[in-house]
Amino acid sequence: MTLSFPTSGPARRILIVGTVLLALLAAVLLARGLTAQVEGDRGIAAVAGSSDIEVGGIKVDARGDNAQEARENGWREAQKKAWAQLKGPAMPDNQIASMVSSIVIEQEQIGPRRYIATLGVIFDRSRAGRYLGGNAQKTRSAPMLLVPVTISAGTEMVYERRNPWQRAWAEFNPGTSAIDYVRPSGAGGDSLLMTFGQTGRRSRTWWRNVLDEFEAADVLVPIAKLTYQYPGGPVKGVFTARYGPDNTYLDGFTLEAANPGELPKMLAQAVKRFDGMFESALAQGKLKPDSTLSVGVSGTDPALLRLIEIGRAVEAREAARRAAAAGETADTVTDPAATPTAAPTVAAxxxxxxxxxxxxxxxxxxxxxxxxxxxxxxxxxxxxxxAIGGTSVMRVSYAGSLAELAAALRARGFNVNQGSNALAISR
Known part of the structure; x- marks a missing residue:
């Protein structure tokens, strides 16, 4: 059977309009698909910075004329108990409240006139530290990018959607830790930049781009593999600590929660154990930043670049001297004063x-x-x-003009299109 398409008349116009509409529909669907990769509530910001002081596990039982007043009374009681645990000096409640940066709700029950809860109180170190005396500062690590991986039901996840393991790290307060954690919120493009596949990548160039984005020196990868025995039943967690671009194994352990409701408590406990393992590895010298990740943007050691520049300058002077000598021989110059001298080398x-x-x-x-x-x-x-699958942009430092850079890249086998102050290259 032979298919024929109209070549003129109304049928042809209908075919063209239909094709255009289909193309527009495909473009809209593609744009929505790309947007869906980063949209949605997936970011969880860290509740406490590394300079804060946290006191957790404070139990309160407060009453009030209504639920809101009972809760406020409970929070004020928790603030006073936390300050007493830190052995702070006696001071009014409003002054203590002025030093509190946040309240962490570990567990709470709210009634019409009663509030029972277990809370954590986080004090701002810059305001509370002067009253608590100076403690010896620990030797802190270099900034470490944290990539928390959750493995459950055969799926590996980091920031693709909100999850309990990400929340446990966001709620962790590293105020007294020797590890300088860099904890992304996971919002926006973080979910595309840091995935489980990234933890297995060995390219130093790629890792350097990721770490530079968050001003980190190296990477820590705490992995939580969660197994649900049956709906509403125990949850087993197998935890593994890895670090660095080579995904080096550090240590591991196993915990179990009685039911999904106890999972946050188990994960909070796991976070503290991870912090202890990372501190131990730092003390043993295992968490030294990888030297291959701290190279400058050129990818070459600065001292080596300086030696290369000196060699090029010496080579230029020798070439000028040989050219001068050749010119003198050809012209049979006998006057020493007429001997040309090499022109001084001008830095590009x-x-x-x-x-x-x-x-x-x-x-x-x-x-x-x-x-x-x-x-x-x-x-x-x-x-x-x-832009994976699209067009990326690089910034190139070059000793010369844009036209000279274009010529040099063509000599390297690139197809070069030159604009006003930019180039587009391809193979």
């Missing part, structure tokens, strides 16, 4: 240019960055915008 001005490049996958990003960095005259190259 290093400029910064924007270069766009196609990035279908992570491997192509690494390959393109490596090729650009090894181009003659390039002093450094680092990505400023990443």
């Amino acid at each position: 001005v290093v400029n910064s240019y924007v270069v766009q490049f196609a990035s279908p996958d992570a491997g192509s990003i690494d390959a393109t960055l490596g090729a650009v960095r090894s181009t003659a005259g390039v002093r450094g190259a680092a990505t400023s915008s990443l």
Whole structure:
């Protein structure tokens, strides 16, 4: 059977309009699909910074004329009990309240005129520290990016949606810890940048881009594998601590919750054990930042770059001297005063240019960055915008003009399109 399509008349116009509408519909659906990857309530901000002082497990039983007043009375009682546990000096309730940065609700029961709860009180160290005396400061680690992984029902998850393991780390207060945790909220693009697959990636270039985004020196990966025995039954947790771009194993342990309602308490306990393991690893020298992650944006040691520049300057002077000697022989110059002298070497001005490049996958990003960095005259190259499957952007430091950079990249095998102050390259 032969299919025929109209080539003219109303039928052809209908076909064209239908095709355009289908294309527009596909574009709208694609845009909504891309937006859905980062939309929704998936971010949980850390409730306490590393400078705060937390006192947890405070039990209160307060009453009031209504539920709201009973709760406020309970919180004031918790603040006073927490301050007493810290052995702070006697002071009015409003002054104690002024030093409280937040209240953590561990468990609460609210009645019409009664409030029973277990609370945690977090004091701001800058305001409360002066009254509590100076404690010896621990040697703190370099900033460590935290990537909490949850494995449950055969699915690995980090920030794709809110989960109890992420919340447990967000509610953890590292005020007295020796580890300087960098805890992303998981909102926006965090869920695309940090995934379970990222923990198994070995590319230092890729990891350096991720760590630079959060101003961290290395990465810690606490993994919680949760197994639900049956609906409403016990929950078994197998916990594993890993660190670094090589996903190095540190230690592990197992806990069990009697039911899903006890899961938050078990995860809070696991977080404290993880913190202890990380502190122990730091004391043993295992958490030293990977030197391959602290290289400058050019990917080359600065001392080596300086040696390369000195070598190029010496080579230029030698070339000028040989050219002068060759000219003197050809012209049979006999007057020493007429002998040309080598012109002083002038340091090239290093400029910064924007270069766009196609990035279908992570491997192509690494390959393109490596090729650009090894181009003659390039002093450094680092990505400023990443788009897997699209067009990424890098900032290139080059000792020369934009036209010279374009010529150098063409010599490296790139197809180059030059704009007003930017280049677009492809293979």
